Amino acid sequence: MIGMIWAQARGGVIGDAGDMPWSLPEDMARFKAITMGHPVVMGRRTWKSFPPRYRPLPGRENIVITSSDDFVAPGARVVPNLDEALATALAIDDEVWIVGGGRVYRDAMARADRLEITDIELDATGDTTAPVPDASWRVVMRDPAEGWHASRTGLRFAYRTLERRAERPRERHGSLVE
Ligand SMILES: NC(=O)c1ccc[n+]([C@@H]2O[C@H](COP(=O)([O-])OP(=O)(O)OC[C@H]3O[C@@H](n4cnc5c(N)ncnc54)[C@H](OP(=O)(O)O)[C@@H]3O)[C@@H](O)[C@H]2O)c1
Numbered sequence: 001m002i003g004m005i006w007a008q009a010r011g012g013v014i015g016d017a018g019d020m021p022w023s024l025p026e027d028m029a030r031f032k033a034i035t036m037g038h039p040v041v042m043g044r045r046t047w048k049s050f051p052p053r054y055r056p057l058p059g060r061e062n063i064v065i066t067s068s069d070d071f072v073a074p075g076a077r078v079v080p081n082l083d084e085a086l087a088t089a090l091a092i093d094d095e096v097w098i099v100g101g102g103r104v105y106r107d108a109m110a111r112a113d114r115l116e117i118t119d120i121e122l123d124a125t126g127d128t129t130a131p132v133p134d135a136s137w138r139v140v141m142r143d144p145a146e147g148w149h150a151s152r153t154g155l156r157f158a159y160r161t162l163e164r165r166a167e168r169p170r171e172r173h174g175s176l177v178e
Helices: 026-034 045-047 082-092 102-111
Strands: 004-010 014-015 040-043 062-065 077-078 096-097 114-120 137-143 156-164 168-174 173-178
Touching: 004 014, 004 026, 004 102, 014 102, 026 114, 040 045, 040 082, 040 102, 040 168, 045 062, 062 082, 082 096, 082 102, 082 114, 096 102
Parallel strands: 004 096, 004 114, 040 062, 040 096, 062 077
Antiparallel strands: 114 156, 137 156, 168 173
16 A cells, blocks of 8 residues: 655645744644554655654654665665665555655556545645646545545544555547456
8 A cells, every 4th residue: 555645734835944834743743643554655765844843753664765775864864766665665565655745646546546635725825836636536435525624723624544445447449347
């Protein structure tokens, strides 16, 4: 299972100037609960976005992608591309979480089975956006089902889980074959 997890403001903004333009402790707690014990895959910029005292993310094998030969990420495995990151992660565990950022989410979209998205009711200015799930995805859970949770920060937010639809029947000779 390859999952991707992110939080987004209206319009899909996930980051600005190397950081997230909000603070949502409830989302951080959920991120920790979902990813704990599983390998996490991230781009070099996302690794850099964590304050040094918070990296590597504890209790999880951290796998960082970079094209640089001499990049050092103490406590993490450094790999040269997404394929190697996923192969490394899946050799450790059959549940893997891609934790950012925009480039890696976009590149990994076709490989993912599940998306855990936190929607934040916020108009944020940002330079990084999440990919938009296409029609091959369906929402299997929204929490709350309607409306919003209220954060102790005052922000309103909701969680969505998306999974891939079962593959559509293939069309052969003009007719649908189950
Ligand atoms: N809201 C959220 O849930 C969330 C989650 C995570 C991150 N973020 C935000 O997202 C932003 C970072 O995203 P980003 O798109 O700028 O960067 P990113 O995806 O975190 O990292 C991009 C970097 O990773 C390396 N990389 C990625 N794919 C590669 C490949 N196939 N081959 C070789 N290297 C590869 C490259 O590093 P080199 O340049 O070293 O080659 C590239 O510059 C930050 O603002 C962060 O706070 C938000």
